[in-house]
Amino acid sequence: MGAREVGLPDVVGSGSLPSAVKIWEVGARDGLQNESVVVPVAVKLEFLSRLADAGLSVLEATSFVHPKWVPQLADAAELLAGLSRRDGVVYPVLVPNERGLDRALEAGVTHIAIFASATETFASRNLNRTLDSQFEMFAPTVSRALAAGLDVRGYVSMCFGDPWEGRVERAQVVAVGERLLEMGCSQLSLGDTIGVATPGQVESLLEGFRDVSRLAVHFHDTYGQALSNTLAALRCGVTTVDSSAGGLGGCPYAESATGNLATEDLVWMLDGLGVETGVDLDKLVETSAWMAEQLGRPSPSRVVRALTK
Template structure:
C-alpha cells in the first residue's frame, strides 16, 4: 500500500462549516477559531467568503474577520470569491489565496449559482485571470463529484472535464467534493481514475461529507491513489443542506486520527485541534460532531 508520507490538511470549518449556521456567529468568535486552528498547526485555514450577504449572511463579516486574525508565517487563509466584485473585496483584505467553485452537475450549477456550467466558467475566467495577475494563488472546488441531489449519479467523465477546465484557468489545485456524502470507495476510485489523466494527482484534493459514514473510507482510498491533500472541518461543522438532518463535512479530528494511525505526518496537534473544536461547539450549543474529540473528552473526565 503506497501512501503519501505527509498530507496537507485544508481546514474549511470557519467558512464551509459555519456558513450554514442559522444564528449569526460573531466575528470575534470566528477570529478566535481561526487563530486556534492555526495554532494547532494547520497550514491552510479557509477563513470566509466574499459572496453577497443576501445569499450567505453568515459570511457578511469576512473583511472584519480577516482584519482581526493573527496571521502566522507559513499559514494560508484563503477565501471563496464567486465573481469580480468578490475578488475586489478580497484584494482590499490582503488575501494571498482565493477559491472559485464549479459543479460537475448542470442541475446543481443552476440551483447553486443560477447559471449553467459553461456560464459559470465564463464568470470565473476573468476572476482567475485577475487574481493570478495580482500574484494570488487560485484553488478550484468541484461540487457533486459522485452524485447530485437533483440528478443522481454523476459520470466520472463529467467530473474530469470540469477539473480539466479549472486547471486550465490556472488553479494550482482542484478539490473534489462529494457534496451530499453518498460516495463509496469504489465510486471515488472510479472518479479519481477518470480525473488523474487530465489533472495530475499531486494537484488534486478530496473533500468528503460524511452523510453515510463513508468519508474516512473514501479518504483512505484516495490516499492509496496518491492524493495528499484532504479538506475537513473541525468538529464536523457544517450540515448538509440537501439531506435533511445529515452530517456535513468530515471532522478534522477524525481525519487527523486516521492519518496519525497510518504514520502520515501533518504537523497538526490533535489535542489543540480538538480543543478548538470543543470551544466552537460549546459556543454553538451542541456537542462536537467529531467522534475522536468526544472520545478524547470522555478520557479526560
Template sequence: MTLPSSVKIVEVGPRDGLQNEPGELTVATRVKLIEALADAGLRHIEAGSFVSPKWVPKMAGSDQVFAALKARPEVTYSALTPNMQGLEAALAAGVKEVAVFGAASEAFSAKNINCTIAESLERFRPVASAALDAGVAVRGYISCVVGCPYQGAIAPQAVVEVAQQLLDMGCYEISLGDTVGVATPNRIGALLEAVQRKVANQQLAVHFHDTYGQALANIYRALEMGISTIDSSVAGLGGCPYAAGASGNVATEEVIYLLNGLGIAHGVDLAALVQAGAAISAKLGRDNGSKVGRAMG
C-alpha cells in the same frame, strides 16, 4: 500503491462549515476559532467568503476577520470569491489565496446559481485571471463529483471536463467535492482513476461529506491512490443542506486520528485541535460533530 508519507490538511470549518451553522456568529468568534486552528498546527485555513451577505449571512464581515488575524508567514488564509466584486473585496483585505466553485452536475448548477456549468466557468475565468495578475493563488472546487441531489449519479467524465477547465484558467489545485456524501470507496476509485489520467496527483484534493458514514473510507481509498491533500472541518462543522438531518463535512479530528494511525505526517496537534472543536461547538450550542472530539474531550 504506497500511501503518501505526508498529507496537507485544508481546514474548511471557518468558511464551508460555519456558513451552514444556525445561530449568531460574531467576527470575534470566527477569529478566535481560526487562531486556535492555526495554533494547533493547521497551515491552510479557509477563513471567509466574499459573497453577498444576502445570500450567505454567516460570512458577512469576512474583511474584518482577515484584518483581525495575526500575520503568520507559515499559514495560508484563503477565501471564497465567486465573482469580481468578491475578488476585489478579498484583494482589499489582503487575501493571498482565493477559491472558485464549479459543479459537475448541470442540475445543481441550475438550481444553485441559475446557469449552466459552462456559463459558471466563464464567470470564473476573469476572476481567476485578475487574481493571478494580482499575485494571488487560485484554488478550484468541483461540487457533486459523485452524486447530485437533483440529478443522481454523476459520470466521472463530467468531473474531468470541469477539472480541465479550472486548470486551464490557472487553478493550482482542484478539490473534488462529494457534496451530498453519497460516495463509496469503489466509486471514489473509479472517479480518481478517470481524473488522474488528465490531472496530476499533486494538483488534486478530496473534500468528502460524511452523510452516509463513508468519508474516512473514501479518504483511505484516495490515499491509496496517491492523493495527499484532504479538506476537512473541525468538529464536523457544517450540515449538509441537501439531505435532511444529515451530517456535512468530515471532521478534521477524525482525519488526523486516521493519519496518526497510518503513520502519515500532517503537522497538527490532535489534542489542541480537539480543544478548538470543543470550544466552537460549545459557543454554537451544538453537539460536537466529531466522534474523536467527543471521545477525547
C-alpha cells in the same frame, strides 16, 4: 482525557500511502456557513487563532459570496481586517466572481478559491448559470487573480451524486475539472457535496484526471463514508484533504447530523498510520469542544466526543 492516554496501539503504516498529508481546514468557511447559529467575528478570529496553534497550516477563512446567500459570512471583510496572520499559515478565501475578487484584493488576500459545479442543475441552482456558462464567470476572475499574483484553487461540487440528477457522469466531472486547471487553478478540490460516494467511485474519478498531484478531496460524512473515501483517495496518491474541525457544518434539519469530514477523525487515522500532518490532536480537540459550546450543541466528530466525555 488526552489522545495519548486512551489505549492507543502502535503506529502501523499501510502500503502505498503518502508520508505526509496537507490538511485544508475548511471549518471557518464551509463548516460555519452551514451552521444556523450566527457566530460573532471575535469568536471566528479566536477559532482561526486556535486552529493555527493546533498546527493547521491552511485555514480557509471566509467567503465573499453575497451576504444575502450566506449571512453567517457577511462579516468577511471585518474578519480579514482583524486577522493576525501567522508565518507559515495561508488563509484562502472563497470568491464567487469578480466582485468578490475585488473585495478579496482590498482585504489583502493571497489565496482564493472558486466554486464550480459538476452538474447542470446545481450550476443553475447555486450559481444561476448553465454548466457551460459558469466558466464565463470564472475566466475573468481567475485571470485577474493570477495577474495579481494570487493562488487560485478550484472547487468542483457534486462530483459523485446530485440530489436532482442522481448519478453524475465521470467524464462530465473530469471535463469541468480539467477546464478549471487549464484556466490556471493550481489545485482542484473534488467534492462529494451530498456525501453519497463510496471508495470505488472515488478511485474511478481520480483515475480520470491526468495529474493526481493537483487533486484534493472534499468529503461530506452524510452517509458515514467520508473517512473510507479519504483512505481510498490517499492510496491513489492524493496528498491534500479537506476537513472541518469538529465536523462543523451540521445540517440544521437534524441535530448533530454531519457536514464535512471531521479533522479530528482524519488526524486520528493519519496519526495511527504514521502519516505526518503537523497537527496536535489534543489542541485541536480542545478547540472544537470550545467551538461546540459556542454553537450550543455537541460536536459531530467521534474523536471530539470520545475525548471530551
